[in-house]
Amino acid sequence: MSFVETTVVAGFSLGEILIAIAALFVALAIAMLYRAVDGPTIQDRVLAVNVLGTNTVVILALLGAALNEPWFLDIALVYALLNFLMSVAISKFTVEQGGVI
Amino acid sequence: MTDLEFVRVALVLLLALTGLFFTLVSATGVIRLPDVYARAHTASQADTLGAGFALAAVAFTLGWEPTTVKTVFLLFFIFLTNPTAAHAIARAAFEEGIEPWTELDEEGGERR
Numbered sequence: 001m002s003f004v005e006t007t008v009v010a011g012f013s014l015g016e017i018l019i020a021i022a023a024l025f026v027a028l029a030i031a032m033l034y035r036a037v038d039g040p041t042i043q044d045r046v047l048a049v050n051v052l053g054t055n056t057v058v059i060l061a062l063l064g065a066a067l068n069e070p071w072f073l074d075i076a077l078v079y080a081l082l083n084f085l086m087s088v089a090i091s092k093f094t095v096e097q098g099g100v101i
Numbered sequence: 102m103t104d105l106e107f108v109r110v111a112l113v114l115l116l117a118l119t120g121l122f123f124t125l126v127s128a129t130g131v132i133r134l135p136d137v138y139a140r141a142h143t144a145s146q147a148d149t150l151g152a153g154f155a156l157a158a159v160a161f162t163l164g165w166e167p168t169t170v171k172t173v174f175l176l177f178f179i180f181l182t183n184p185t186a187a188h189a190i191a192r193a194a195f196e197e198g199i200e201p202w203t204e205l206d207e208e209g210g211e212r213r
Contacts, residue, residue, distance in 0.1 A: 007106065
């Protein structure tokens with residue numbers, strides 16, 4: 001039995017509470033999807049997708065802790081790297097001269 | 102539950118809820134603010150803080166284990182890259198020629 005299963009707070013195990021918090025993060029991500037769809041400029045959409053990616057990393061880490069599967073953190077690390085690369089690459093290639101950093 | 106475990110669980114819940122609050126602030130900003138520069142501002146600050154708190158909660162949940170190092174790496178990495186990405190996006194927007202929102206735009210009632 002792991003720490004997240006044995007610890008009980010107000011009738012729920014810590015793992016269940018962390019899953020609920022991850023679900024709230026998912027709800028916020030769905031709300032932010034509005035900006036990715038509606039955003040008038042390309043940069044608005046890239047920014048929204050970047051914030052969504054950060055949210056995804058947090059959700060993966062929370063689920064990895066809640067389900068006691070630590071290898072989720074490896075995927076979260078790769079996702080964070082790709083997310084940063086995506087933002088910088090799109091910013092660089094949508095501009096004429098490309099000197100954005 | 103021993104005293105130390107109680108402190109640990111309280112810290113996990115407090116950090117996770119604080120992270121959720123700051124992510125809520127960031128989501129509100131990204132959806133409601135008037136132009137791309139203001140949104141880049143909230144995305145780089147509030148969202149980084151929210152992710153930092155939530156990842157700290159994950160680190161406390163995992164405890165003293167080798168995998169916790171990955172959480173710390175992730176936290177450090179997000180603190181480094183998230184503002185950089187927002188800066189690159191805002192700078193790309195400026196070089197595209199998008200005018201920053203001013204109070205004059207409010208009188209016209211125009212929202213971009």
